[in-house]
Amino acid sequence: MVEAVLIDLFSLPANLENIHGLLCNMLQTIEKCCSIPAPFVYVICRQRQGSERRSEHESLLPALGDFQSLKKRLKVVYALTTTAALYTIKQQLDEKDISIIKIILPTLRKDLMKVYIDHLFTAVYQFEFEDLQVASDCKNLQIAEPRSEEQMPPTQDVELIQSEIRMYLESLPNLKGELTILRSSLIPDDIFLHGFTTRTGGISYIPTLSSCNLFSSSKRRDPQVVVKENLRRLANAAGFNPEAFHRVKVDHANAVYIMGKTEPDSYDGIVTNQKGVTIAAPGADCIPVLFADPVKKACGAAHSGWKGTLLGVSMATVNSMVSEYGCNVKDILVVLGPSVGPCCYKLPHESAKEFHRIDPKCVRLFDSASPYIDIRRATRILLESGGILPENIQDDSVTDQDQNVTFCTACHPDKFYSHFRDGTNFGTQIGFISIKD
Structure with missing residues (x-):
């Protein structure tokens, strides 16, 4: 009608x-x-x-x-x-x-x-x-x-x-203030350009998408042209070329795209050693994870939701950097971006069992119908088990608030989008990284 x-x-x-x-x-x-x-x-x-x-x-x-x-x-x-x-x-x-x-x-x-x-x-x-x-x-x-x-x-x-x-x-003017980018001191800025976006400084006006939404889908009300303009403003603020920008094609799994090779139909990890190319992973509760090897000058990005975490998408990204670019796993730096925290995130008991197997500390109120899940802790444990040095991982266990990039998306509606909090028509932030020329 x-x-x-x-x-x-x-x-x-x-x-x-x-x-x-x-x-x-x-x-x-x-x-x-x-x-x-x-x-x-x-x-x-x-x-x-x-x-x-x-x-x-x-x-x-x-x-x-x-x-x-x-x-x-x-x-x-x-x-x-x-x-x-x-x-x-x-x-x-x-x-x-x-x-x-x-x-x-x-x-x-x-x-x-x-x-x-x-x-x-x-x-x-x-x-x-x-x-x-x-x-x-x-x-x-x-x-x-x-x-x-x-x-x-x-x-x-x-x-x-x-x-x-x-x-x-x-x-059109910026909405909700200026564009803000969170950066980690763990990744050397003389070699890499990187950051995690927040929700301010774009032109998306729908409340749950406002204002720097960086993903468009047929189920949302933000068209590609608006997302492209938000990306252009981000690129101007961050200093990268939006025409050389590659975002993972999310499948909530563990496939990794090696830039320069045949691109899969979908993948949650992406790696490159090409200078000037910006790669990115989205997140609106799921973790945008960035990887940097300052020795071999290679980098990666991964989208790690609860399914991807269990499937080991982060270590799959690390392994691709090792096999393709000769990286030493002990040189790779990993930063977990804004994502839903164990304070807010729940899963059905059957799914929680898988996290409990990784480490009982990944689950709170395990005997309940919907336990609280810590996908960040699970990601760190799997990375350390794969050889990443503990000191080379930045997540919410890093207590220096000046360097906190792993805020809980659900707890901070002024800063971040959250599917868990906002429902179907939710916005998306990203983590991005590139190798400087």
Whole structure:
């Protein structure tokens, strides 16, 4: 069932004198054709250079006199670009948790609009399209059946839309303060560039994703273009090239990608000895783990959730550095990033048994239905068993608060995202590392 209607009048002339009549006709059509009474209705119009949005909006109010049922649910959005208009409306849709939208628009705008939709929205949203046919004198208006043929816009038009979106997103201000990066003194900064991100300084506005969300999926409301802009801002702050950035393709297992070889479909560890290439692992409760060998000048990153921890993804990453780059396990430095702590994280009793086998201290309240689990302690124990020196591991057992990078994500909503705390539409932070040129 349609939850909102978007009327696209953006391509109509800015000086259209009959805009009142056109809008009235559209509202009459919506009242007659829509299966639900008074849905949310959004109208996008081109803003004239130098005009005031409020005065333009108020100039339309007389046209709404006969539509009191819609008046409180109707918003007219003037903007200089389609991107700005759609992004403004998207924020209002997200605030109302609306996902099913009907777009009524001129026939020639449909294919271009689909490009905007593909970039600015995710699969969470469902769109229906109806063609708005406007005669040259703009007095006649009718809804036409959707066209059966699908036509792709010319490549040049797509590139212009992509450029428009990129420029608009780059113009948006940081949210929740400046971008902050946590760094460990264990990793030498004369050889490696590294850090763990927090949630501030990006442009993601949805509360559970705000503001420096660094992962997009079909199940979330943050599109790839927003995540890419957040990454660009991170890269500028940290000093790496976002075009030479590789994030693990999470599978909650223990496969490791050796950069330069065939890339697997999914993997939770990644290693490289290439300078200037930034590798990263995400985390939103799971541990982003960074590895650095200052002797052989090689590095790695791993995503270690409870499944990956039990499967030994961290030691699999270490073993890849040893076998591929000739690293000595005693030279490898390991830093565990922000992740859910034993204070908050619970698993069903059957899963907890596996952690209890690693060390009983990894489990608290073992006899309960959902014991508390310490995936950090389990990771450290497995690393030390594999030959990593205890002093070469930084985790929450390191008590120097000036160097604490292993905060509990669930305990610090101001600093970090947490799936455990925030639910399905959660954001993601990362740990990243590269070898300096």
